[in-house]
Amino acid sequence: MTDPASPIKIGTKTLKNRITMAPTVKFAAGADGLVTDEFVHHYEERAKHGVGLIVLEATCVAPEGRLFPSQLGLWCDEQIEGHRKIADAVHKHGTLIIPQIHHGGLGTHPACGPLTSPTKVRWNNGDEEVDAVELTLEDIARIQQQFVDAAIRAQKAGYDGVQLHGCHAYLINNFASPVNKRTDRYGGSIENLARFGSEIISGIRKACGPDFIISMRVSGADPSPKEAPLIAEQYVAAGCDYLQVSCGIAEFPDVPWDESLPYTKIAALGVAMHEHFKGRVPVSTVNGFRTVEQVRYMFDHDLIDTIDLACGLLADPAFTGAILTGEPYVKCASCPQCAYGPFHAHKCPAAVKRGVEEFRF
Numbered sequence: 001m002t003d004p005a006s007p008i009k010i011g012t013k014t015l016k017n018r019i020t021m022a023p024t025v026k027f028a029a030g031a032d033g034l035v036t037d038e039f040v041h042h043y044e045e046r047a048k049h050g051v052g053l054i055v056l057e058a059t060c061v062a063p064e065g066r067l068f069p070s071q072l073g074l075w076c077d078e079q080i081e082g083h084r085k086i087a088d089a090v091h092k093h094g095t096l097i098i099p100q101i102h103h104g105g106l107g108t109h110p111a112c113g114p115l116t117s118p119t120k121v122r123w124n125n126g127d128e129e130v131d132a133v134e135l136t137l138e139d140i141a142r143i144q145q146q147f148v149d150a151a152i153r154a155q156k157a158g159y160d161g162v163q164l165h166g167c168h169a170y171l172i173n174n175f176a177s178p179v180n181k182r183t184d185r186y187g188g189s190i191e192n193l194a195r196f197g198s199e200i201i202s203g204i205r206k207a208c209g210p211d212f213i214i215s216m217r218v219s220g221a222d223p224s225p226k227e228a229p230l231i232a233e234q235y236v237a238a239g240c241d242y243l244q245v246s247c248g249i250a251e252f253p254d255v256p257w258d259e260s261l262p263y264t265k266i267a268a269l270g271v272a273m274h275e276h277f278k279g280r281v282p283v284s285t286v287n288g289f290r291t292v293e294q295v296r297y298m299f300d301h302d303l304i305d306t307i308d309l310a311c312g313l314l315a316d317p318a319f320t321g322a323i324l325t326g327e328p329y330v331k332c333a334s335c336p337q338c339a340y341g342p343f344h345a346h347k348c349p350a351a352v353k354r355g356v357e358e359f360r361f
């Protein structure tokens with residue numbers, strides 16, 4: 001039995017508790033990818049209610065790899081100053097913060113650049129099936145350096161580390177998934193499937209030093225649920241301090257889970273990863289946590305080290321306070337528009353109930 005309010009060490013830093021905010025893109029930047037005051041306000045509101053760590057939304061390392069034209073960026077030095085405002089505002093409340101650095105790969109928005117992939121493949125770009133561009137070895141080295149450069153900018157902005165977006169069918173996940181049919185050193189064996197991400201991790205570790213958190217948001221199912229922990233082992237060996245688990249490209253019908261459990265099948269992928277690592281590296285899970293009882297169940301049964309909350313914290317930043325100290329909160333209604341749609345047009349019922357005009361605030 002673990003108290004969610006107890007601290008936990010991640011790398012050389014300590015989170016004041018075990019509740020984290022999962023990354024959630026707002027698509028609220030201009031084409032320049034710059035931070036505006038809206039972002040600063042949004043994240044500070046979540047920090048005020050005591051969350052231990054915020055993983056800032058997917059923030060692109062290259063304009064041509066964005067998943068939407070209004071995605072935040074860390075691809076140039078002009079973007080550092082705005083990120084510093086977010087980091088300072090969140091740190092005032094004793095919360096750590098790391099941006100999730102990201103390249104779209106097969107999930108790139110066609111208005112931003114071509115769909116890219118480890119291997120040429122037909123893929124839906126949101127409107128139609130197209131041929132994705134197969135990356136050359138030169139492309140791979142260039143994009144890996146873009147990740148390292150973005151991490152260096154994150155460090156200059158005052159963030160506590162970075163998270164690599166390695167799930168949800170974006171580029172790092174594409175390499176570790178069944179889509180990857182390469183026959184060179186970036187395909188085939190587990191070591192090779194993980195190499196794209198592992199080399200980015202070692203590049204960041206070398207550039208940013210031992211006190212910079214490097215997290216990977218991994219798919220707990222790619223290239224298969226059985227092999228996903230072996231991919232994660234490669235990331236940890238390269239210097240990753242913290243695994244947050246979600247899903248990716250591969251299906252996972254056989255993952256141990258049944259409907260009587262108070263957590264979802266995606267969350268079960270994180271439970272399996274936690275079981276594999278047995279405390280060697282902290283593991284987090286996500287998906288469907290809407291009530292204090294659900295979150296407490298995970299800690300009462302020692303199923304996980306930290307819990308990530310996405311929609312629950314978008315709906316009401318006080319959800320963290322509810323878990324830690326019994327603060328009242330408004331429960332997320334799990335609207336499908338939030339998860340899948342262009343949510344600017346969507347009025348979050350919980351935010352409306354709280355009297356907040358705009359969902360993203």
Ligand SMILES: Cc1cc2nc3c(=O)[nH]c(=O)nc-3n(C[C@H](O)[C@H](O)[C@H](O)COP(=O)(O)O)c2cc1C
Nearest residue numbers: 022023024025057058287288289309310311338339
């Ligand atoms: C509006 C929205 C934006 C999201 N943006 C990201 C993102 O930037 N990066 C990421 O890894 N996952 C993203 N996700 C997925 C969430 O982090 C999370 O895994 C998912 O919503 C399930 O958790 P929940 O049930 O607590 O919402 C997003 C989800 C939503 C609803």
